[in-house]
Amino acid sequence: GVTRMTVSLVVIMFELTGGLEYIVPLMAAAMTSKWVADAIGREGIYDAHIRLNGYPFLEAKEEFSHKTLAMDVMRPRRNDPPLTVITQDSMSVEDVETIISETTYSGYPVVVSRESQRLVGFVLRRDLIISIENARKKQDGIVSTSIIYFTDHSPPLPPSAPSMLKLRSILDLSPFTVTDQTPMEIVVDIFRKLGLRQCLVTHNGKLLGIITKKDVLKHIAQLANQDPDSILFN
Numbered sequence: 124g125v126t127r128m129t130v131s132l133v134v135i136m137f138e139l140t141g142g143l144e145y146i147v148p149l150m151a152a153a154m155t156s157k158w159v160a161d162a163i164g165r166e167g168i169y170d171a172h173i174r175l176n177g178y179p180f181l182e183a184k185e186e187f188s189h190k191t192l193a194m195d196v197m198r199p200r201r202n203d204p205p206l207t208v209i210t211q212d213s214m215s216v217e218d219v220e221t222i223i224s225e226t227t228y229s230g231y232p233v234v235v236s237r238e239s240q241r242l243v244g245f246v247l248r249r250d251l252i253i254s255i256e257n258a259r260k261k262q263d264g265i266v267s268t269s270i271i272y273f274t275d276h277s278p279p280l281p282p283s284a285p286s287m288l289k290l291r292s293i294l295d296l297s298p299f300t301v302t303d304q305t306p307m308e309i310v311v312d313i314f315r316k317l318g319l320r321q322c323l324v325t326h327n328g329k330l331l332g333i334i335t336k337k338d339v340l341k342h343i344a345q346l347a348n349q350d351p352d353s354i355l356f357n
């Protein structure tokens with residue numbers, strides 16, 4: 124009853140054990156306890172644990188039937204500071220370290236340049252930290268002014284420039300993207316089916332924003348008239 128066990132489990136038990144004579148009493152017991160538990164409380168212990176622990180879990184059974192678009196959910200919002208991005212071949216180790224220390228995002232989109240905002244890929248904060256730390260320890264000539272590049276070939280720089288750091292290997296070259304006009308119904312479906320953590324939003328190939336799984340969950344809570352800040356995530 125506490126776990127809201129279904130009657131079908133009795134059939135599985137019966138198939139495992141062959142104990143045919145117990146099938147009817149077990150079914151009756153499972154059914155009664157589910158009814159009693161349903162009368163007392165709405166959710167089973169596993170659902171309750173997901174909620175109490177604040178796991179960002181997108182339930183598969185609940186339909187999303189609102190008419191909102193990806194641009195209504197994506198960050199940054201209209202008056203927010205722009206998305207924190209990394210350029211593909213013009214930022215120094217120091218620039219990237221500043222971004223890492225000043226923000227807590229779990230990843231950063233990599234773009235061709237700040238002006239064009241064309242998306243190249245997505246890099247995880249964790250990978251960046253590890254790679255820079257390793258390069259500083261093991262690779263000769265990596266200093267704060269060294270340029271980090273994600274392209275195939277190193278950018279042309281004067282010979283006096285310090286050695287450069289190639290980080291193409293940690294770049295996700297095909298992060299999932301949707302356009303800003305994509306209905307949230309489809310976005311929610313993509314998050315569920317592909318188990319995504321984040322998805323980038325573009326418009327005519329230009330990077331506009333990002334939607335994380337928690338953004339989706341907060342949006343769903345908001346549409347259900349719950350206070351989105353009341354759901355606490357771990």
Ligand code: ADP
Nearest residue numbers: 198206207227228229230231232333335337338
């Ligand atoms: P989570 O949503 O799982 O906490 P993050 O810590 O990465 O993930 O993101 C926190 C918030 O910041 C989210 O609302 C997300 O949309 C936004 N965000 C994520 N990455 C960036 C970024 N590079 N620039 C600006 N905002 C971002």
